[in-house]
Amino acid sequence: xxxxxxxxxxxxxxxxxxxxxxxxxxxxxxxxxxxxxxxxxxxxxxxxxxxxxxxxxxxxxxxxxxxxxxxxxxxxxxxxxxxxxxxxxxxxxxxxxxxxxxxxxxxxxxxxxxx
Amino acid sequence: xxxxxxxxxxxxxxxxxxxxxxxxxxxxxxxxxxxxxxxxxxxxxxxxxxxxxxxxxxxxxxxxxxxxxxxxxxxxxxxxxxxxxxxxxxxxxxxxxxxxxxxxxxxxxxxxxxxxxxxxxxxxxxxxxxxxxxxxx
Numbered sequence: 001x002x003x004x005x006x007x008x009x010x011x012x013x014x015x016x017x018x019x020x021x022x023x024x025x026x027x028x029x030x031x032x033x034x035x036x037x038x039x040x041x042x043x044x045x046x047x048x049x050x051x052x053x054x055x056x057x058x059x060x061x062x063x064x065x066x067x068x069x070x071x072x073x074x075x076x077x078x079x080x081x082x083x084x085x086x087x088x089x090x091x092x093x094x095x096x097x098x099x100x101x102x103x104x105x106x107x108x109x110x111x112x113x114x115x
Numbered sequence: 116x117x118x119x120x121x122x123x124x125x126x127x128x129x130x131x132x133x134x135x136x137x138x139x140x141x142x143x144x145x146x147x148x149x150x151x152x153x154x155x156x157x158x159x160x161x162x163x164x165x166x167x168x169x170x171x172x173x174x175x176x177x178x179x180x181x182x183x184x185x186x187x188x189x190x191x192x193x194x195x196x197x198x199x200x201x202x203x204x205x206x207x208x209x210x211x212x213x214x215x216x217x218x219x220x221x222x223x224x225x226x227x228x229x230x231x232x233x234x235x236x237x238x239x240x241x242x243x244x245x246x247x248x249x250x251x252x
Contacts, residue, residue, distance in 0.1 A: 022131065022134065024130070024131065026130075055134070055137070055158070055162070056159075057133075057162050057163065057166055058163055058166075058221065058223035058224050058227055059166065059221055061223070062214070062220040062221045062223060063220070065211065065214050065215060065220045066220055068215065069215050069216075072215070084155075085152065085155065086152075086155035086156065086158070086159055089156070089159075089231075090159060090227065093223075093226065093227055093230045093231075094209075094211060094223050094226075094227070095210065095211030095212075096211065098211055098212075099211065099215065
């Protein structure tokens with residue numbers, strides 16, 4: 001069973017998800033559930049901190065594409081921070097950076113997303 | 116140790132079992148003196164190859180065979196399943212612009228393998244598929 005964990009906090013209008021573990025289909029679904037719940041409450045800016053997620057697969061990442069699609073309806077934003085080099089490379093190959101932003105740190109992300 | 120050291124691994128079709136393969140690939144990459152970047156690229160490609168093998172499988176009771184061969188300065192990895200096979204020539208290159216509007220967001224595995232490894236070849240019949248990937252030192 002997956003031991004992927006997501007912790008959530010709000011920093012102003014930004015919902016910060018901090019992941020821990022292998023981002024596979026189950027991990028992707030957990031992220032999606034959190035985002036869906038907050039979107040229902042009117043939030044539309046999400047920053048995913050992947051510092052503790054050094055391994056992903058394309059099924060988990062493809063669920064992020066679903067989130068991007070949903071956020072387009074509210075002109076929302078999805079961003080990520082603290083990506084391992086291979087995770088960033090994977091996101092680039094899959095084109096996620098065309099629709100979302102990668103930040104080096106959570107602080108940088110929050111500063112930009114809150115401005 | 117032989118001239119072309121070989122590591123053979125057989126994994127069951129169980130969720131996350133691809134990570135057993137990546138643990139092995141890390142050790143092999145370290146033995147070869149590959150950079151961390153290349154080791155990580157191999158891990159990611161191997162994850163995708165295993166997931167594809169799992170999905171092609173006719174049953175959940177099968178095994179996926181993984182062979183690592185260190186051939187001089189090149190690592191050759193073969194991932195073999197006894198699944199239903201597929202025609203790699205008919206697989207479209209995924210584009211996120213199309214995926215955003217599509218109900219089918221998946222289908223990135225082959226593209227990732229091709230981008231991350233130096234070479235990729237497929238042999239596939241309705242009795243199974245072997246993906247052969249290489250990474251130079």
